[in-house]
Amino acid sequence: MCIRIFIFLRAFVFVCAYNVFGLEVVEFRVYQQELVDSVRYLVSEKYDGVRGVWDSKHFMTKRGNPINAPKCFTQQLPPFALDGELWLGYGRFEEIQSLANMQDSTCEQWRDVKYLVFDAPSCGIKDRQCTLSERLEEVRIFLHTHNPPNVRLITQHILEPQDLHTLDSHLQAMLNEVLKYGGEGLIIRPDERGYRAGRAKNAFKLKAYTDSECRIIGYTQGNGRLRGKIGALVCEQVLQSGRDVLIPSIWHNKRITFKIGSGLNDTLRANPPKIGTIITYQYNGFSKNGIPKHTRFVRIYGE
Structure with missing residues (x-):
């Protein structure tokens, strides 16, 4: 009975932290060219990992459920929020999913896990209204200064408004490159000001099918x-x-x-x-x- 109460309270604390830090995350819709705005977009690879949200103290899934990563892994992370994928490598989704669901895991089990970061929802601890590029620059500065071995910033490719009339061909070429080495797809996001949580209107995911x-x-x-x-x-x-x-x-x-x-x-x-x-x-x-x-x-x- 006591164990059940402890587990319930622990989960409650994580959910509260999720809400208190305001880390309801962006959810991407399936790509449709008709819904794309005439703005600058950043395009990156969509990795087949487990979505991991770092609220500056805890790891959580995008639904606010705890991910019990060991301290040796979390101590690499910054004192500000991050959004990204926990990833073990191509074709290893089931392994990282199993590891993320463990109540107790070891440093050895997490040794090869990479945290691939694609956003910083709170823009560090300064300005919540910075653009996506500015948020990523904050992450880049932290990684350059601290050089954490298991954390990496996902490469972004810029598509300017003048490229939008050939957007489909650009994206298809990028998708083909990703698929060559076993990748899953692309993430396409406007380089706009502020982190918009919830179902996105103009941020997309593009898979092969x-x-x-x-x-x-x-x-x-x-x-x-x-x-x-x-x-x-x-x-x-x-x-x-x-x-x-x-x-x-x-x-x-x-x-x-x-x-x-x-x-x-x-x-x-x-x-x-x-x-x-x-x-x-x-x-x-x-x-x-x-x-x-x-x-x-x-x-x-x-x-």
Whole structure:
């Protein structure tokens, strides 16, 4: 009973610290070019780690749950708030997730963990209204002065307003480079003044693909090698905002029809899922009319 009370109080203290320090963190929406503002943006790699918020005394997840990193790791960190990813390396998400969930862990277990910083929510201990670049400079100064071995500032690439008309091609080139060595995607943020917590309006994440579901309503016939088989699935879907995908209000409840031709093997083309079947597909952003781009069949929904 006493142990349970202690655990509850400990969790309560962490949640209170999370709220008192005002560290509700920014949550990125899935990239859509139509929602990008004509301002300077900073683009960085999105690492497949555990989001870690440092409130100057404790580590927490973005939901305010404690991450019990050992003192040998936290003593490297500054006396001001940071936001970033706890990371062990490409393809090792399950390992860092398990470590972050441990109640008691050792310095040896945390030896190879890197804290990859992409923001300083409070702009150090000075000005809460500084731009993203200014906040990152504060972190850079601290790292240069103290040289902590397990803390690193994530590299940022600048996209100026005049580059926005070619934004998709810029981002696709950056994404391709990240994917070459096993990266997950990109984070795209405006270099604006002040740290805006909560669901972002103009800060985005871009992965190779995002998952969704649609209902098969027809097929197109294949040509050439695919003669006698289907060329693509014709799908129908009603657009809705979800937790990760926020769409413009003008698209809400919009019924769309589109084709999915990629991801189908010869067996599926010869014997496609029946009309009315719900399938999971992947896509990369939306067209200006709200149609998913670069669609790819994944599986029948639920399989």
